[in-house]
Amino acid sequence: MAKKKLEDIAINGDGAVAYAWKQIDLDVCAAYPITPQTIIVEDFSKFVANGEVKTEYVCVESEHSALTLCAASCSAGARTFTATASQGLAYMWEMLPITSAMRVPLVMAVANRAVSGPININNDHGDSMAARDTGWIQMFADNVQSAYDNAVIAPRIAEHPDVQLPIITNLDGFILTHAVERMTLIDTEDVKKFVGEFEPVCPLLDYKHPTSHGMFDGPDFYYAHKYQQVEAMDKALGVAEQVFKEFKKLTGREYHLVDEYRCDDADYVAIILGSSYGTMQETVDQMREAGIKVGAAMPHIYRPWPEKELARIMKGKKAVAIFDKHVSLGAYGPMYPEVVVAAADLEKMPKMYNFIYGIGGADTSVSILRDAMESVVDGTADKINYVGMKLL
Amino acid sequence: MAKIKIKDMPIGARVCNPGSSEAILTGDWRSYTPVVDKEKCINCLNCWVFCPDNSVIVKEGKLEGFKMSHCKGCGICAQICPKKAIRMTEA
Numbered sequence: 179m180a181k182k183k184l185e186d187i188a189i190n191g192d193g194a195v196a197y198a199w200k201q202i203d204l205d206v207c208a209a210y211p212i213t214p215q216t217i218i219v220e221d222f223s224k225f226v227a228n229g230e231v232k233t234e235y236v237c238v239e240s241e242h243s244a245l246t247l248c249a250a251s252c253s254a255g256a257r258t259f260t261a262t263a264s265q266g267l268a269y270m271w272e273m274l275p276i277t278s279a280m281r282v283p284l285v286m287a288v289a290n291r292a293v294s295g296p297i298n299i300n301n302d303h304g305d306s307m308a309a310r311d312t313g314w315i316q317m318f319a320d321n322v323q324s325a326y327d328n329a330v331i332a333p334r335i336a337e338h339p340d341v342q343l344p345i346i347t348n349l350d351g352f353i354l355t356h357a358v359e360r361m362t363l364i365d366t367e368d369v370k371k372f373v374g375e376f377e378p379v380c381p382l383l384d385y386k387h388p389t390s391h392g393m394f395d396g397p398d399f400y401y402a403h404k405y406q407q408v409e410a411m412d413k414a415l416g417v418a419e420q421v422f423k424e425f426k427k428l429t430g431r432e433y434h435l436v437d438e439y440r441c442d443d444a445d446y447v448a449i450i451l452g453s454s455y456g457t458m459q460e461t462v463d464q465m466r467e468a469g470i471k472v473g474a475a476m477p478h479i480y481r482p483w484p485e486k487e488l489a490r491i492m493k494g495k496k497a498v499a500i501f502d503k504h505v506s507l508g509a510y511g512p513m514y515p516e517v518v519v520a521a522a523d524l525e526k527m528p529k530m531y532n533f534i535y536g537i538g539g540a541d542t543s544v545s546i547l548r549d550a551m552e553s554v555v556d557g558t559a560d561k562i563n564y565v566g567m568k569l570l
Numbered sequence: 571m572a573k574i575k576i577k578d579m580p581i582g583a584r585v586c587n588p589g590s591s592e593a594i595l596t597g598d599w600r601s602y603t604p605v606v607d608k609e610k611c612i613n614c615l616n617c618w619v620f621c622p623d624n625s626v627i628v629k630e631g632k633l634e635g636f637k638m639s640h641c642k643g644c645g646i647c648a649q650i651c652p653k654k655a656i657r658m659t660e661a
Contacts, residue, residue: 279582279583280582280583281581281582281584282582342581342582379581380580380584380586387586388588389580389584389585389586389588390584390585390588391582391583391584392583393583393584393585394583395583399579399583402576402579403579403581403582403583405576406576406579406581410581
């Protein structure tokens with residue numbers, strides 16, 4: 179089916195996310211502004227004030243209240259979105275595992291920002307990584323276009339009857355949230371059709387079938403309900419793949435559980451999250467011109483962890499470099515051990531190197547990534563490397 | 571309880587059958603059992619008012635006994651009794 183081509187627009191990542199929300203026309207939004215997510219909240223509250231959406235926008239006094247309200251509103255049967263970053267996500271933390279355990283499919287945009295302290299507002303992945311084990315699905319975006327696309331795709335994955343889990347759409351603070359890029363919009367009618375009507379599972383406001391949500395569990399039931407979440411996470415991988423296929427049919431834009439760039443014939447692969455995936459693609463092109471077969475990959479879905487796809491990509495490679503924009507102090511970057519586990523069943527395990535980069539917004543240039551990848555190629559890299567640190 | 575399977579449980583620890591707490595026999599938890607001395611009891615029914623598990627049986631305005639299927643043995647009835655007519659026994 180031929181789609182009419184919409185004109186490209188110039189917009190920053192936050193604006194693009196807010197625009198997608200407007201096109202979806204959600205039922206309820208409660209969010210507290212925090213840098214660098216602020217523009218999402220500001221733009222969206224303008225849409226509400228101007229009557230461009232039918233959304234009930236609730237002004238709350240904190241992020242903890244925001245997520246509590248959103249979980250309740252989603253339980254009640256309303257399609258609900260929120261957004262936060264860094265300290266805001268940290269303040270929500272208590273409600274994160276509660277929200278996922280209540281199985282409410284709400285959508286949250288996180289404008290990734292370093293977690294204090296020291297106080298810092300720039301981009302790294304410390305906030306989302308700290309929320310890693312709370313039972314939320316997590317998607318990452320490498321540019322403004324994919325931040326917008328993720329906002330449209332996310333409710334489809336979260337609300338799928340086999341999934342019913344909350345979802346975080348990550349976008350790198352400032353690099354994506356504030357930088358203006360060119361991107362293609364999807365026709366609003368098409369967005370509405372793609373996302374569809376929200377069909378809540380036994381909502382609280384179904385008076386004919388009264389239910390209680392957020393109940394107490396003894397050990398046996400707690401364990402069993404956690405296992406249900408495990409199963410839902412496993413199913414989310416297949417659902418995401420299916421939704422990506424439908425999305426490609428609609429827009430022509432292709433996403434996978436793990437996005438790949440020139441990995442097929444590569445000897446060396448860099449695995450990296452977020453906006454730096456684009457920087458890494460440029461690095462790959464430069465090194466390929468110099469005759470070194472390098473490729474790059476980004477887990478588009480970070481939770482659930484796409485282990486099989488990563489194993490397929492790493493099969494037969496000489497070495498794999500895992501780039502982490504966060505460090506688990508006293509251990510490694512958070513992705514490193516998980517990628518190693520994904521490679522553990524390969525016949526011949528590639529050499530595995532960990533690069534910590536971009537902490538607290540430290541600049542991540544092509545030259546930094548190229549130096550890192552060259553040290554992988556010539557085997558001079560350490561097991562764990564801290565790159566791009568100017569004061570070392 | 572052993573008959574319930576994970577696949578049959580509603581997701582999200584939801585309770586989809588209202589009033590189901592009656593089916594949970596909280597009497598299983600009991601380690602102290604209330605015993606009333608009807609000689610001392612003045613049938614003020616404070617125990618009936620305060621019992622958190624609706625386990626004080628009253629007939630025609632008079633305290634008759636306790637519903638052991640749901641009495642957790644919390645002892646609130648004994649505490650609240652103005653005549654010290656209810657005793658908690660280890661039984």
